[in-house]
Amino acid sequence: MATFDEASQSFLVWLTRSGADINPKIELKDLRSAHAGRGVVAANDVEVEELLFRLPRSAILSVENSILYNEIPKVTFEELGPWLSLILVMLYEYQNQDASNWASYFRVLPSEFNTLMFWEDDELAELQASAVRGKIGTEGADRLFVEQLIPVIREFAEVFFAGDPRAKERAEEMLQPQNILLMRKMGSLIMAYAFDVEPAVSHKEVDEEGYVSEDEDEALPKGMVPLADMLNADAERNNARLFYEEDCLSMKAIKPIQAGEEIFNDYGPLPRSDLLRRYGYITDNYAEYDVVEIPMDLVTQTASAAGINSKERLDYLEEHDILDTGYDIYAKTPFDLDGTITPYLVVLIEALLLPADEFERLKQKNKLPKEDKISAAGAAMLLQLVRARAQQYPTSLEEDIQQLTAVPFIADFTTKEGRYAMARAVRIGEKKILRDVEQALSGFATSGTASNNMKRSAGSPGGGAKKKQRAG
């Protein structure tokens, strides 16, 4: 078996042979001693906008680039959807071993993951009441594998396992636990490594005046982009970006990079809970994006405990697309309420609290309460909610912080202690937001109104997206 460095070298040789142009100023490095797997490092100073590498589009491991795409009906891929289709072609290419164009690439991709899907129950329990525990999605993914993916492999067994007289049996064997695990791993690779690949020719429509319509909801196909995905990420130290051109993809420096510095991508404004779920590591640089979720159930429980009959109001809010399973409150340093509370939560609370005649009046006009002002009663209810939410975590913020001084953060993400430490950092981040909101609201709840001037475009009832946009 090839060593770690040999696998890196053969990967680079394969990539160059596939038409990639790699700047000799960069190196693919073994960063395992820093618990960061492989990473890309500058061997010499790099100038801003300098090309780091350029890849032909044909090197991307995507649905369309796989041989399988031409071997089975296109409608099968359409029915599977982009995520399962990419898993299907990755399984196909992976089981083809050396016959696959991407064999050298698979050898540098990990087979073990530290993402939440692979944590033990006791490790997940350390996340306590974090909403991220409800977003791991292992059972849902397994169901899709069994109900949608494996039937396709069965139907096209002779293509999928071409040349193997055991093709049909092998398709049946896909139901075995080790193969379901393989599918989870392919899904996890996509989650942590894949890029949203902009098409060679833009599908964006240009209107009569020449303006391009920006359809934010247009989902781009995902593809595994060799080498681009060997960059680690850091919210603060991001110094490179991938540019999509017609025939190729170019990674360029967006800042001057000195010899010896690591080259970092950016995964977007992810809270540490999501960074852990998707990428299996955290750093303090993502703490500014932390969120705590107020579950919808908690809002309805609190309302009914206060004698508020919410059914009619909730139906009305549902019609206006205000209801969600939970509502984020965002971190801010130094903390103040402006812009930290999802406007939908403000609208929900205020609608629940309105006197009957005012609610009727609003309903007649087909309107909603204002999202940018929290009334004294609203602040009191929000205060009750954040206190009740904090109670859902079995330990207090103070206890967690005390523990932190006794057992410092362990940077080896892969050990149990490391996972415990990351989980603790995530829950501390969430509890800090709850404490900050509680402190900010305590005054307002008795003294008047608080403003919540979140920008309309980011997460307001009139402004499109429900929540602050997060990558992935």
Ligand SMILES: C[S@@+](CC[C@H](N)C(=O)[O-])C[C@H]1O[C@@H](n2cnc3c(N)ncnc32)[C@H](O)[C@@H]1O
């Ligand atoms: C897109 S890959 C980057 C390449 C990866 N290091 C490798 O060896 O394959 C993303 C994974 O790299 C690791 N990673 C990314 N950024 C990191 C960082 N700043 N510190 C530690 N690990 C990081 C995480 O395991 C993450 O799931």
